[in-house]
Amino acid sequence: MEAEQQVARHYGRSGIEQAFLDALRAAGKDIDHLQPGDLSGADEFHLGGPAATAALAADLGLGPETHLLDIGCGIGGPARHLAAALDCRVTGIDLTAEFVEAAEALTRRCGLAVSFRQGSALAMPFPDGAFDAATLIHVGMNIADKAALFAEVRRVLKPGARFGVYDIMRVAEGDLPYPMPWAATPETSFVEPPETYRRLLGQAGFTIEAEHDRSDLALRLGREARERAAARGPSPLGPHLLMGPTAPQRVANVMATLERGLIAPVEIIVRAD
Incomplete structure (x- = not known):
């Protein structure tokens, strides 16, 4: 529980919605008539951004x-992206209350019907077998007990449902520098190799389909962003x-x-047995 509180403090800050609205105005956007793409570049907080989200959705x-x-x-970036692009029904859950508040406010401004809940991924407030699919995008690096995480995900998925993990994983030995986007210090950073994910997903009742x-x-995309800047x-x-x-x-x-080559953003697609 203390680790989760540290993670929530790492991400949480007041005034997220207002900071985005000020930035959108500065970028020439009409904040009363937003499209999900207007927030692109800031609301998909993972390597590869919207392109990686689209690839995950296709897989x-x-x-x-x-x-x-x-x-x-x-703050709801992938959820808005997928709801708008694919017309699927999306429910989001996040540990950080300030993120959920911003997600709800920004999504309303985009005119989308996406549901958001505040809560822990280790004890989600949903019934068994409630969902057809699930995503975990750059989240596992903050969760030490991935076995419990994957067991909880399996609980809320229907049999045969697909689960897409897209996390930063360790692919070579070497010290990681801090601060990182997901952690200021190693105390809340739990980067694991792909083989650990494969093993724990299998133990939780998933069959790996693709990686x-x-x-x-x-x-x-990082190089292109630097060139534009x-x-x-x-x-x-x-x-x-x-x-x-x-930042x-x-x-x-x-x-x-x-x-x-010490880390890599790795996507793993599994199916619930």
């Missing part, structure tokens, strides 16, 4: 009949809105570690 086979659970939904390393995508100046919409003034150091650390 999961999401569609209009899907009731999707987005575990660790943050993809998205490093090339993340590196290419150099040519045009920094965008009002960026990771600083969620990470604050330490440049956090982003630099994760990208440098990715380039060194």
Whole structure:
């Protein structure tokens, strides 16, 4: 429980919605008539951003009949993306109350019907077999007990449902620099190799269907973002809105570690037995 409180404090800060609204105005957006894409660049808090979300959705086979659970939904970026692009029904859950409040407010401004709940991924407030699919996008790095996490995900999924994990995973030995986007210190950072995910997912009652390393995508998009910033100046919409003034150091650390080949953003698609 103490670890979860530390994680919530790491992410939580007041005024998230207002910070986004100010940035959207500065970017020339009409905050009273927002589209999910207007928030792109800041509300999908993971390597690869919307492109990685779209790839995950395609691999999961999401569609209009899907009731999707987005575990660790943050401020709702992937949930809005998938609800708008695929017309699927989305429920998001996140540990951080300030994220859930911002997710609800920004989603209303986009005119989308997405449900958000505050709660722990280790004890979710949903009945057994409630969902057709689930996603976990850059969340597992903050959860030490992944066996309990995957068992809880299996509980809330229907038999045959697909679960898409997209986490930063360790792929080589070496010290990770901190702060990182997901943790200021190693005390709340639980980066594991893909083989640990495979083993624990299997023990929880999932069968692995596919696995993809998205490093090339993340590196290419990161390089393009740096080139745009150099040519045009920094965008009002960026990771600083969620990470604050330490954003440049956090982003630099994760990208440098990715380039060194110590970590990789890895997608694993599994099916509930």
